[in-house]
């Protein structure tokens with residue numbers, strides 16, 4: 001089949017070149033967006049008198065028929081179509097005749113592939129935002145459920161201080177909140193219409209790009225034609241939003257893996273989110289958490305690929321840019337599935353409070369609280385820190401807890417301290433007292449939940 005651009009050519013492309021050149025295998029995923037873009041474009045051409053209103057109508061009707069035929073499977077694209085733009089345009093011309101040849105007036109595939117990508121990505125961003133919102137809702141309800149439940153807080157995977165489980169949930173809530181805010185900013189920045197930029201320099205024809213932008217639901221047309229056809233910042237930005245979010249998911253997934261281990265035993269991941277072993281009958285493996293951890297690497301790869309594709313490319317369009325699509329689809333599919341799997345797994349996970357409590361005796365979790373009690377009694381914190389350090393040493397020698405130290409033991413370390421200056425150092429008292437803004441106390445966690453709820457209601461209202 002002769003290509004739509006074949007006029008100046010004497011030879012057909014080699015088969016191997018056709019294969020290498022074609023994007024139809026993957027860009028047909030955007031056939032709806034390609035048709036939406038073409039309909040808006042020809043409506044604008046009709047409105048401006050560049051084609052007649054009747055011609056515009058014939059083209060719109062023809063495109064809608066093609067949409068139906070692609071959907072029903074009647075149209076099957078092949079390598080001769082080269083890309084989705086020509087696959088649709090050539091069928092339009094075959095269906096409605098010469099009038100179909102007017103569709104490609106005042107546009108180019110360079111702006112066309114970009115309108116497809118932006119329309120497609122805008123739709124997917126909405127879907128991803130809804131999934132992230134659902135994840136945040138799950139987190140909020142779990143944070144409330146576990147607002148008073150105490151667990152071990154770690155630094156360097158060493159016992160550090162007692163914290164509430166709700167507090168952990170709210171820490172991750174902040175991360176996904178930033179992910180959503182970033183996605184919203186990406187959406188706003190990319191919400192400009194490139195259609196009508198043409199090949200690189202605009203057109204001599206009297207188009208109205210503002211009208212096209214309006215018809216397609218964009219805030220405005222892009223400002224510079226050459227930038228419009230060569231900009232892939234929004235793909236990079238979106239993929240970097242995804243990479244950061246996947247990094248967040250991978251961090252929590254990692255905690256799930258070890259919380260679920262025999263050594264920790266903090267949680268029970270629901271059976272429906274685990275798998276067994278083909279040889280070891282007793283195994284219940286946290287495969288979903290591990291896959292989520294692994295999938296982040298895949299998304300980073302897509303991001304680095306796109307940054308590398310764009311590096312050093314001169315203005316304006318270059319065929320390198322066709323490589324923007326498969327990585328983008330991969331990021332969209334991976335991020336979407338990961339958010340939903342993760343949210344569902346989270347919802348079904350319960351904490352084993354009996355097992356968690358067994359860990360409280362290890363690691364002197366309340367050491368900082370004692371130092372703060374001493375500081376409160378007027379001992380400079382640096383000195384309080386050193387006194388508690390010596391108390392730890394003594395406990396280790398005697399193989400006992402802080403509570404077991406006698407007044408004499410304490411006085412032998414420092415005259416200023418005794419059992420009374422220790423204060424209430426139960427896990428609950430320690431946690432309840434950490435009421436500083438952003439702290440772990442149940443009352444503080446509940447405040448964070450309520451701030452989180454108002455923000456979430458606000459982001460739901462956003463015009464995505």
Ligand code: ARG
Pocket residue numbers: 023027083109110113317319321322323
């Ligand atoms: N399939 C191409 C892409 O996705 C469309 C643009 C082709 N433009 C061109 N001048 N060859 O990038």
